[in-house]
Amino acid sequence: MARPSKLTKNNQGKKTAIIKLQLAEQEFPNQASINPLHQRRPSMAQQLLLLAAAVLAFVAGTGSCHGFHIEEATIDAIHEGFSNGSLTSTTSLVRFYLDRISRLNPLLHAVIEVNPDALRQAARADAERRSGRPCGRGLHGIPVLLKDNIATRDLLNTTAGSLALVGSVVRRDAGVVRRLRRAGAIVLGKANMEEWANFRNLEGTAGWSTRGGQGRNPYVLSADPCGSSTGSAIAAATNMAAVTLGTETDGSILCPASLNSVVGIKPTLGLTSRAGVIPISPRQDTVGPICRTISDAVKVLDAIVGYDARDAIAKESFKNTIFHQHLDTMRKHGAILIENINIANLSVTLDVLNNGEQIALPAEFKLSLDAYLSDLSYSPVHSLADIIAFNNAHPVEERLKEFGQLIFLIAENTTGIGAPERAAIQELNKLSAYGLEKLMKELKLDAIVTPNDSASSVLAIGGMPGITVPAGYGKLGVPFGICFGGLKGYEPRLIEIAHLVFALED
Ligand SMILES: *[C@@H]1O[C@H](CO)[C@@H](O)[C@H](O)[C@H]1NC(C)=O
Ligand SMILES: *[C@@H]1O[C@H](CO)[C@@H](O)[C@H](O)[C@H]1NC(C)=O
Ligand SMILES: *[C@@H]1O[C@H](CO)[C@@H](O)[C@H](O)[C@H]1NC(C)=O
Ligand SMILES: *[C@@H]1O[C@H](CO)[C@@H](O)[C@H](O)[C@H]1NC(C)=O
Numbered sequence: 001m002a003r004p005s006k007l008t009k010n011n012q013g014k015k016t017a018i019i020k021l022q023l024a025e026q027e028f029p030n031q032a033s034i035n036p037l038h039q040r041r042p043s044m045a046q047q048l049l050l051l052a053a054a055v056l057a058f059v060a061g062t063g064s065c066h067g068f069h070i071e072e073a074t075i076d077a078i079h080e081g082f083s084n085g086s087l088t089s090t091t092s093l094v095r096f097y098l099d100r101i102s103r104l105n106p107l108l109h110a111v112i113e114v115n116p117d118a119l120r121q122a123a124r125a126d127a128e129r130r131s132g133r134p135c136g137r138g139l140h141g142i143p144v145l146l147k148d149n150i151a152t153r154d155l156l157n158t159t160a161g162s163l164a165l166v167g168s169v170v171r172r173d174a175g176v177v178r179r180l181r182r183a184g185a186i187v188l189g190k191a192n193m194e195e196w197a198n199f200r201n202l203e204g205t206a207g208w209s210t211r212g213g214q215g216r217n218p219y220v221l222s223a224d225p226c227g228s229s230t231g232s233a234i235a236a237a238t239n240m241a242a243v244t245l246g247t248e249t250d251g252s253i254l255c256p257a258s259l260n261s262v263v264g265i266k267p268t269l270g271l272t273s274r275a276g277v278i279p280i281s282p283r284q285d286t287v288g289p290i291c292r293t294i295s296d297a298v299k300v301l302d303a304i305v306g307y308d309a310r311d312a313i314a315k316e317s318f319k320n321t322i323f324h325q326h327l328d329t330m331r332k333h334g335a336i337l338i339e340n341i342n343i344a345n346l347s348v349t350l351d352v353l354n355n356g357e358q359i360a361l362p363a364e365f366k367l368s369l370d371a372y373l374s375d376l377s378y379s380p381v382h383s384l385a386d387i388i389a390f391n392n393a394h395p396v397e398e399r400l401k402e403f404g405q406l407i408f409l410i411a412e413n414t415t416g417i418g419a420p421e422r423a424a425i426q427e428l429n430k431l432s433a434y435g436l437e438k439l440m441k442e443l444k445l446d447a448i449v450t451p452n453d454s455a456s457s458v459l460a461i462g463g464m465p466g467i468t469v470p471a472g473y474g475k476l477g478v479p480f481g482i483c484f485g486g487l488k489g490y491e492p493r494l495i496e497i498a499h500l501v502f503a504l505e506d
């Protein structure tokens with residue numbers, strides 16, 4: 001969920017971009033005018049370009065499908081295929097993805113386990129379809145891959161990529177999995193991820209886990225696939241599943257989605273339940289879709305949002321305000337991009353070694369991980385201390401010499417949320433409240449726009465949502481994304497903006 005590569009990266013010195021760009025009502029931004037987002041201006045000498053987009057744009061309706069192929073098929077196309085008879089069995093759909101996995105996974109390492117029960121679930125979906133029962137279930141028969149930190153109570157293991165949790169048994173499906181199954185989805189398997197969501201050591205593990213091996217960027221095999229939702233992004237990009245789920249604490253959906261050229265939504269904190277997800281921080285963790293299209297991502301998000309008694313922060317009210325609003329978004333707006341936005345204390349905010357995260361996260365991790373472990377009905381390990389000992393006992397498999405486990409050791413030394421942690425959390429809240437939140441309210445912004453996941457820390461500490469969509473290819477063909485972020489609950493307008501960008505690129 002975290003991208004601790006950032007823990008080592010001192011972001012100080014990055015500045016906000018200064019771009020003035022006003023668009024008349026009919027003059028939607030075209031590629032050229034959006035270009036400044038992707039280009040570094042030497043005179044500005046900054047890596048981070050932040051633009052603000054105010055008042056948004058018209059969104060076309062759902063995309064139509066031209067010609068049925070399972071490869072690249074969207075949820076809509078699959079459903080339409082079933083209703084017009086060009087697709088006749090969920091079993092063949094599941095077989096297609098299982099076949100893709102068996103052919104591509106030895107190279108790309110996107111998947112840790114496939115579900116031995118997937119074909120049986122497919123047969124059941126077919127039987128339901130024949131009996132006419134599935135009507136209205138949004139993801140009926142849709143095969144989904146889950147990041148390996150999202151618990152399922154079935155034949156699959158839930159291990160965050162680590163050997164330490166193999167054989168652990170959860171009491172129940174994660175809240176989001178319960179919702180996926182209720183919507184009719186088929187759990188195809190568990191996706192590879194950076195081990196322990198990249199919260200084991202400072203340098204990060206660059207797409208690697210003991211159980212899943214080295215995930216590879218399908219566009220440029222030698223390029224960073226990013227993480228920690230590495231396998232979910234690779235699998236979506238390469239059609240190893242119809243759709244996937246990832247999780248994010250700071251950049252873990254937005255970054256891999258960007259670098260593997262797919263769509264990722266990091267929802268507002270509390271929009272989706274984190275119950276049954278191997279945690280880092282209840283203050284920042286969130287679960288979201290990684291898919292090939294915005295429309296698929298929105299459908300998956302729609303299926304997983306909502307109240308969960310096991311995660312007090314997951315609120316029912318979000319669903320109504322956000323998603324009914326989303327359905328009403330066929331409005332026409334002019335787009336105004338404002339340059340010169342100046343987020344107060346931005347360099348501190350982005351400096352994860354000094355913004356408070358480095359104090360808050362380890363303590364939150366230890367508390368929430370121990371709580372997760374104590375809720376398992378069986379587990380070979382019962383505490384962070386046990387996992388540290390497990391790694392020490394398996395140094396070769398866990399690549400201990402190379403990656404170490406310094407964050408684990410730091411976290412183990414914490415003793416709950418005491419005075420320093422409370423102060424750090426207060427500092428993080430202040431950075432958010434007086435930073436992006438204040439600015440967006442003052443300037444009445446709909447979104448901020450950044451390349452890749454450059455603003456992920458800003459969104460992470462504020463529990464704010466972001467969506468990344470493919471934006472192009474950089475040096476040597478490595479994809480990059482364009483990310484729209486906003487205040488809590490801004491998903492509808494962010495999705496709207498993303499739709500606009502896609503429409504322009506078609
Ligand atoms: C996106 O991230 C990749 C990998 O870190 C980097 O090579 C690329 O320059 C970034 N793109 C932009 C526009 O910042
Ligand atoms: C059925 O729908 C699918 C998905 O949109 C499409 O690809 C296919 O051409 C359609 N076939 C017929 C016979 O209408
Ligand atoms: C879960 O882990 C156990 C122990 O290694 C293994 O036997 C089993 O096959 C795994 N489950 C799946 C679905 O791979
Ligand atoms: C943990 O605490 C012990 C005792 O204070 C100290 O010696 C050790 O260096 C600490 N470890 C880390 C990683 O901070």
Ligand SMILES: *[C@@H]1O[C@H](CO)[C@@H](O)[C@H](O)[C@H]1NC(C)=O
Nearest residue numbers: 344345348427428430431434
């Ligand atoms: C933000 O920066 C100002 C001065 O630039 C400083 O006084 C203030 O303490 C900073 N706030 C935080 C939360 O770091």
